[in-house]
Amino acid sequence: MNHISMCVNGTAYDDEVEPRLLLVHYLRERLGLTGTSIGCDTGHCGACTLDLDGVSVKSCSVLAVQADGCAVTTVEGLARDGAWHPLQRSFHEQHALQCGYCTPGMLMAARDLLRHHPDPEPDEVRHALKGNLCRCTGYQNIVRAVLAAAAGQKAAEERAARTGQACT
Ligand code: FES
Ligand code: FES
Structure with a gap:
C-alpha cells in the first residue's frame, strides 16, 4: 500500500491505496465523488476528464499515486455556494x-479550454472537445453552450471594466 495525500475540490484527503488503483476509481469508490463518469476505462471517451494541478487529464489514465500531493478539481467542484458554474448554466x-x-x-474539458482561451471560435471548441465522446450525439448544442458561456464571460468582463468592478 502507498500513502497518498491530495486536495480534492478544496478538501484535503490522506489515504492508503494500492499502487494499481486508478485516480477515477479512487475518487468514485473511496471518496464517493461519483460525478466523474467512467465510459471506457481506456482513455478514449473523455467521460472521466478532470483537472489535476491545472492540467486537464483523463483520470482513467492516471494512477491515484501519481496524484499524490496534487490539487484535483472534479465536476463536483464547479458549483460555488450553491450557484452553478457558468458552463453548467449554459449547458442547461x-x-x-x-x-x-x-x-x-x-x-x-470546456472549462480547461475557456481558462486558456476565453474567446474561442466554434472550430476551436470542436477541436478542444475532440477527445470527449457523446453517445447521444448532442455535439451541436454542446459547442453552442461552450460558446454561450464564453460570450457571457466576455460580457461580464466588459461590464466590470466599464464599472471598474472586479469580475467574479
Ligand atoms: S473513462 Fe473513457 S477516457 Fe476515461
Ligand atoms: S452521452 Fe452525451 S448526453 Fe448522453
Whole structure:
C-alpha cells in the first residue's frame, strides 16, 4: 500500500491505496465523488476528464499515486455556494445534455479550454472537445453552450471594466 495525500475540490484527503488503483476509481469508490463518469476505462471517451494541478487529464489514465500531493478539481467542484458554474448554466440553457453521461467530462474539458482561451471560435471548441465522446450525439448544442458561456464571460468582463468592478 502507498500513502497518498491530495486536495480534492478544496478538501484535503490522506489515504492508503494500492499502487494499481486508478485516480477515477479512487475518487468514485473511496471518496464517493461519483460525478466523474467512467465510459471506457481506456482513455478514449473523455467521460472521466478532470483537472489535476491545472492540467486537464483523463483520470482513467492516471494512477491515484501519481496524484499524490496534487490539487484535483472534479465536476463536483464547479458549483460555488450553491450557484452553478457558468458552463453548467449554459449547458442547461442550451440543452447541451441528453442522458448526461458525457456531461461531467465535457464540462471539465470546456472549462480547461475557456481558462486558456476565453474567446474561442466554434472550430476551436470542436477541436478542444475532440477527445470527449457523446453517445447521444448532442455535439451541436454542446459547442453552442461552450460558446454561450464564453460570450457571457466576455460580457461580464466588459461590464466590470466599464464599472471598474472586479469580475467574479
Ligand atoms: S473513462 Fe476515461 S477516457 Fe473513457
Ligand atoms: S448526453 Fe448522453 S452521452 Fe452525451
